[in-house]
Amino acid sequence: MTSRTDSTEENVNMEKYWRTRDFKTSARLHLQHWLFQSTLGFVLIPSIREALANGRTTPLRVADLGCGNGAWLFECANLLPPSAQLYGFDIQPVHFPAATNIPPNVKLMERDVLDAKLPDDLVGSFDVVHIRAFGSLIRNSDCGPVLRAVERLLRPAGWLQWEEADTSAMTASAGRDDGARSCNMLLSVIKAGGRANGTTFDWFATVGDQVAAANFNYTNVVKFPLKSEQYKAWTEDYLLVYEEVAQMVPKEKDVPGAPLTREKYEGMFDQVVKETNEGAVIHSQHLIVIVGQKAA
Numbered sequence: 001m002t003s004r005t006d007s008t009e010e011n012v013n014m015e016k017y018w019r020t021r022d023f024k025t026s027a028r029l030h031l032q033h034w035l036f037q038s039t040l041g042f043v044l045i046p047s048i049r050e051a052l053a054n055g056r057t058t059p060l061r062v063a064d065l066g067c068g069n070g071a072w073l074f075e076c077a078n079l080l081p082p083s084a085q086l087y088g089f090d091i092q093p094v095h096f097p098a099a100t101n102i103p104p105n106v107k108l109m110e111r112d113v114l115d116a117k118l119p120d121d122l123v124g125s126f127d128v129v130h131i132r133a134f135g136s137l138i139r140n141s142d143c144g145p146v147l148r149a150v151e152r153l154l155r156p157a158g159w160l161q162w163e164e165a166d167t168s169a170m171t172a173s174a175g176r177d178d179g180a181r182s183c184n185m186l187l188s189v190i191k192a193g194g195r196a197n198g199t200t201f202d203w204f205a206t207v208g209d210q211v212a213a214a215n216f217n218y219t220n221v222v223k224f225p226l227k228s229e230q231y232k233a234w235t236e237d238y239l240l241v242y243e244e245v246a247q248m249v250p251k252e253k254d255v256p257g258a259p260l261t262r263e264k265y266e267g268m269f270d271q272v273v274k275e276t277n278e279g280a281v282i283h284s285q286h287l288i289v290i291v292g293q294k295a296a
C-alpha cells in the first residue's frame with residue numbers, strides 16, 4: 001500500500017526541473033546572482049584573491065561548473081587581468097548569451113560536468129573552480145561526484161569556491177499568526193519532492209569533511225546571513241521556482257484521487273502568493289561558501 005506521503009513524493013519530480021526553461025528562468029538566475037553578490041560582497045572570496053595574486057607565471061584559468069547564463073563568470077572576468085582564461089560549462093546551453101556579446105577571454109561550453117570525458121587540455125589546468133546553486137545535483141547527501149569533477153579540473157594547489165543558499169535552513173514566516181501557513185505547506189511539498197529524488201539537505205552539515213576527504217588539504221565553510229531588507233527579493237526568486245515546479249506535477253485526470261495534483265498545487269501556490277503579498281517571506285536565512293585548496 002502506498003502511503004499518503006509516498007504518493008506526494010512520487011508526484012513531484014524535481015529532476016525534470018532543469019530541462020524545462022525559458023527566459024524567466026534566466027531572469028530568475030540574474031536576480032539570484034545579484035542577491036548572492038549583494039549578500040557576499042565579493043565575486044572571489046578575499047582569501048582566494050590574495051592567494052592568486054602571489055607568484056603567478058602562467059595566465060589564470062577559472063572554470064564555472066553549471067554556469068547557467070554566465071552572470072558570475074562575466075563579473076569575474078571584469079576583476080581579473082585580460083590574460084585570464086575563463087570557461088563556463090553547462091549541460092543546458094539555452095541561457096548562454098550570444099558569443100559576440102561576451103568578453104573574448106570567456107568561453108561557454110555545453111558539457112555535463114559529471115561526465116569524466118572533459119577535454120584533456122582542460123583537465124588539471126584550473127587555478128579556480130567555482131560552483132554556485134548546484135545543490136540539486138547532490139544525491140543522498142553524497143558530494144563525491146561533484147567534488148571529483150572539481151578535483152579533476154583543478155591544478156595541484158588550485159582553489160574551489162562553492163556557494164549555496166542553505167536550503168537545509170529554508171523558512172517561511174509572517175508578521176502575524178498563521179500568516180505563512182500555505183508557504184510552510186508548500187515548503188513541505190517541495191522537500192518531499194526532493195526526498196523522492198534523493199535530494200536531502202543534510203549534506204550541508206558534512207560538506208566541509210567531504211571536501212577534506214576529496215584530496216583538498218585546506219577547507220573552510222563560512223555562513224553569510226541574508227539581509228532582512230532582501231527577504232522579499234529572495235521570496236520572489238523562490239516563487240519563480242515554485243511556479244515552474246507546477247509543470248512537474250501531474251494533472252488530476254492523469255492521477256485521479258492522488259493527494260497532490262497540478263490543480264491542488266496551483267491552488268496552494270495561489271494562497272502562497274496571497275500570503276506573500278500580505279508580507280510573508282520564504283528564504284534560506286543565510287548563504288554558505290565552501291572554500292577548498294586541492295593538495296599540491
Ligand SMILES: C[S@@+](CC[C@H](N)C(=O)[O-])C[C@H]1O[C@@H](n2cnc3c(N)ncnc32)[C@H](O)[C@@H]1O
Nearest residue numbers: 029066067068090091092111112113114132133
Ligand atoms: C541553479 S542553476 C545555477 C546556475 C549558475 N551556477 C548560477 O548560480 O547562476 C544550476 C545550473 O546547473 C546546470 N546543470 C545541472 N546539471 C548539470 C551537469 N551535470 N553538468 C553541467 N551543468 C549542469 C543547469 O543546467 C543550471 O544551469
